[in-house]
Amino acid sequence: MVFSRRSLLGSAAVSAVMVSCGGALAAPAMREGFMLVSRGRPVNVLIDGEADQAVQHVAQSFAADLERVCGNKALLMKGLPVAASGPLVLVAVKGQSGLIDRLIAAGKLSIGDLDGQWEAFRRIVVSHPFPGVPRALVIVGSDRRGAVFGTYDLCERMGVSPWHWFADVPVARRADLVLDIPMGLSRPKVRYRGFFINDEDPCLSGWAAKKFGGVNAAMYAHVFELLLRMKGNYLWPAMWGKAFALDDPQSMVLADAMGVVMGNSHHEPMLRAQAEWHRGAKDGKRGGPWDYTRNAENLRDFWRGGIERMMSKGDGKGYDSLVTVGMRGDGDEAMAEGTATELLERIVHDQRAIIAEVTKRPADQQPQVWALYKEVQDYYDKGMKVPDDVILLFADDNWGQIRRVPKPGAPKRKGGQGIYYHFDYVGVPRNYKWINTNQIEKVWQQMDLAYRRDARAMWIVNVGDIKPMEYPLGFFMAMAWDPDAMTPAALAAYPQRWAEATFGAGQAAEIGALITRYSQYAARRKPELINQDTFPLGGIRADGLDGGAFGDLVAQWDALEADMNAVRGRLAADQLDAYYQLIEFPIAAMANLYRMYYAAAWNKLLASRNDPRANYFANQVEASFARDSDLTRRYHSINNGKWDGMMAQVHMNYVIWNDPTQQTMPSIMRVGADTPADRQNMRPAFVAPAGAPEDTIALEAVDFTRAQHGKGLRWTSIPHLGHAKGAVLALPQGQAPTGQSDAVSLDYDITVKRAGPARIILHLAPTLDTSSGQGETPGGRIGVSVDDAPMQVLQAHLEATGGAQDTPAKKLWAEAVCDNLLRLTADVGALAQGRHRVRIWRLDDNMVLQKLVIEPASPPPQT
Known part of the structure; x- marks a missing residue:
């Protein structure tokens, strides 16, 4: 059989945007078919003998993906054998590949349009490229990440989701696989694209400790691969008490080897984790108060250490990094009362002097970013001047509303502007960390606005523990690669295409509708902001109990869960783990939470009137509370406990902005003795709410x-x-x-x-x-x-x-x-x-x- 990724996605509109759980795939008009698998045998994979480490890593991943598709190992060749035979895929970087130079010299390859491009790639089918090789698919990047993205793009087209490991998305087996290969140039529209692991305790931290022994290079190998498969290039690492480069020095080495640009969060300047300052400066740097007015020398010494570590690679270029400059107060707080513009300008000036001195090149040759987060935006608004080569990173309000973008017609900056966005947050008016509550439609509206206003140098999103933000993160990264392609029509088509790429064509329309309804319902109000008093009940009426607005919401969740269960029954066994993580758990857990608080609201009202029906609802609260734990235990047990600990976030009964210390059930009251009849399924009749007044x-x-x-x-x-x-x-x-x-x-x-x-x-x-x-x-x-x-x-x-x-x-x-x-x-x-x-x-x-x-x-x- 012959399979084309375009036919799998099933729409002519796929020429604009193709999706799976991850990146958007620009699809130029010129295409040529290439057979990657024939009768169960995959093509060979070829790289130069001295290929960049990032090319070596992606070639290994590509060979492994071919095996996932067909069940047989693909041969990975480092250098062209004397007796080469059969079709092959060549992965290389222009200007760094003798094999590419050979094809250009022979007139078989013309790739001048890659010159000077950032992370661009082309794929070309070449006939008889080398003796014994009838055809080759050449993936050539303008730089090493261009080659990486061109290869992972191909992996996605042949049916391997970027989330194949991080969400257990299965790969459909193919005995024969022919893809229509887009032949044109593909390149990103946003320069730096990535995510920030944050608020990672207890979930990601606890999971990583069980799975890998800690937040270390073994864990980050999967994170880096996920990022690159979504065609992202930039990461802020986990930072709650953690020091990326110190906890496991191999993490930094591996990131650079795979092609990931590392940075640090908005309040961790000069490639130094805040945790390093609090560990007593074990690397020999001096400590003291985090205050530049009182401790400038020690802070400069500390920051110098971060840049020295970046340059310790020993090649004169350093580990691939983007340096955060500026300063906030210790613990991600404001640095000073009022707007300390002159102080912050001096800090940035001194930091850049350190960068120039340690790297032995002008500061503007080292990429830098200044995050205009919270009160730091006040400095910008009041005229703080930052060197033109520094990226200005605007932020949202932590709740998905962008606070500032360049005004129309603003002068161009050499460094450009970017956006720091949130899918997860710790702060007022309430933490929200437990589950995905983000609508891709809202993400699109805000990020499209940013792009149209020239915030194109960096997009980075706070994703908490990564899971369970798979769906909005995949969308964010897809849009970051090519915001122009994410038109309103492509946005509307995205859920079904995502579902088709993740679960196959059979249930794609229904699963796309499920994830859309879920996202809309969950976004109305964060679950951490819900309790028994959040929504109005209609009250007690002679003919029954009126659920009011609260009842309407519960009915919507009930219907959504029923539809979700119906779809689950039609899926293959190997799809159920991914379905539970991406669809079933979020819907079931949120529906259960609403039912628990709804029952608590009725229990409270009826008990206050000494109505024995309160006991029925008390039982419902207890049952829902127990089911919440059951759902979490099931999540932690799937795939032999692969995700044990990832859903450990407390998410009930907040009383202040911060997390409760433990998961607790809403308070309930009983009226009289609890009889067997109270414990039976005696749900009273509910009456539809009266609705809005006639004149409304x-x-x-x-x-x-x-x-x-x-x-x-x-x-x-x-x-x-x-x-x-x-x-x-x-x-x-x-x-x-x-x-x-x-x-x-x-x-x-x-x-x-x-x-x-x-x-x-x-x-x-x-x-x-x-x-x-x-x-x-x-x-x-x-x-x-x-x-x-x-x-x-x-x-x-x-x-x-x-x-x-x-x-x-x-x-x-x-x-x-x-x-x-x-x-x-x-x-x-x-x-x-x-x-x-x-x-x-x-x-x-x-x-x-x-x-x-x-x-x-x-x-x-x-x-």
Whole structure:
């Protein structure tokens, strides 16, 4: 049989973006078929005898992947044998390969378009490249990582998921495999692309201790491979009490050998883990307070050690690294009260002097990044100057809303700008570390905005323990490779294509729908922010118990879990471990959590009224609490305990922002004696909630009546973004403000049943004004009008914070991120009975409209 990756994905649109659990694959129009497996036998793999270590590593992985596909070993050749025979795949770097030079000299290869490119690759099918070789697939990189990415891209196309190890995604066996090979140049659009392992205790740390004896090179080998398979190149290592280069010196050596660029987190300057400072400077460097005003000499000595270690490779270039510069306070806190701009400028100046002195080359020849995280952004906003070659790394608010991007038309920087984003966080208003609660639609909206505003030098995302962030991380890395290819259409197609590449075509549509529904439900409110009092119950009624909004949510989770179980029953046995990790556990665990708190809410209400039905719900709380432990134990037992410890995060009954010390069940109360009847399945009848008042009109934003485009902008619906059907954006993002005269607007026709004063409540994503502090009028504006009345300007006054909620704007931000929703209200005066037109005006960028609610306004107070 002949298999093509394109046919497996089953869509002509795959020429724009192809996906598995990992990277996006740009697919140029010119293609040529090449047989990788014939009658169960794989092609040979060839590299130069003196190939770069990164090429050697990826060639070994490729040979292993061929064996995964066909069941037979592939021959890996280092140097061309005298008696070569049969087809082969050649992996090489232009300018570093005698084999490539030989093909160029013979006129069989023309790859001039690789010159000067960063991490680019081409694949070319060559006839009779060498004596005895009828055909060869040549994978050639502009540099060593280009060769690595071109090879791992091919691995993904032949059915080996980037997550084959990290999520146990099975590889389908093929006796014959022919791929249509894209022949054009492929290169990344974002220069540095990676993730940050953080908040890794107790999960990743505990798992690694059991599996590998610690967070060491044996563990990082799998992390590096995962990163490279997703075509990422940059990593911030685990940092809670850990020192990457000190805990196991082989980790740094292996990263460089495989082609990974290493750095350190936003608050760990000069390739020094913060833990090193607290270990008493065991490497001979001096200690003291982490305070540059009092201990500058010791700090410079400490930082010098980081750069000296980078250069200890001994080749004059050093280990491949990107140096974080700047400084925050000890323990990832603010460095000083107020805005210490001059101090931080001096610190960066002194750090760069160390870099130049130790590397013996100008500082601008060593890649560096300055992270504008939390209060450090204030320094930037107030004019702090940083050398032009340093990457400015803007950050989100830790909850998925980007705080700052370059303004339209801003001068180009040599170093460029990037984004530090979060899928996991420890801090106010509440830690969220347990499970994936990230919508790819929201990730797309924010990162597309960043890309359109020229944040293209670095994208890095905080993923906590890596698992269970597989799905959003794969999407993030796919988009980072080619943001232009991740169009709204490609975004909409991504879940099904991901499911098809991960579980096969048979259930792909249903699994894609499951992961989309799960992501939307989970993103409404982080589980750490939920308890029995979070959502309203309808109350006790004569004909039963009204579940209210809480009941509606539980019903949605129940239906999702039922659908998930139905799909599981149709999967092959070798797919069940991956399904449990990626689909089943997240859905079952979240559904169970909602049911537990729902039962606790009813127990609390009924017990307060001395109603014996409280006992039924007490039993349900206990059963749900026990099931949570059972689900975790099952996760830790799959694949012979491979992931033991990875789901150990406490996730119930938070009372402050930080983790509880242990997992505890919600409090329950019983009424009278607990009888056998109380323990039976005597679930009372539930009554659907009464719903909104008759005079309230609720409209999904995507259900507009008319759209007025203009100023190069076009209204576009993004399905599933937000709480319901989707959201509406004016694309492309990143454009300057528009005014009423530009008439970029949406119309919604409504019918008012009863005359009277009314208000319009807009439901939006809790996005931030990305331009404040840059000399512009504050953004975050959207307009609303009814019929021919004047437009009202509504403005989002959200101020992201990492500290106390001490201003109205900070309190509003905390409420908005907890609800994952911002409500803006316009009083529109008296509306007559009958038809009206509500118009929404695009004023500022990054305003994501999800819903409109038109309701009667409260009557004015009597005087």
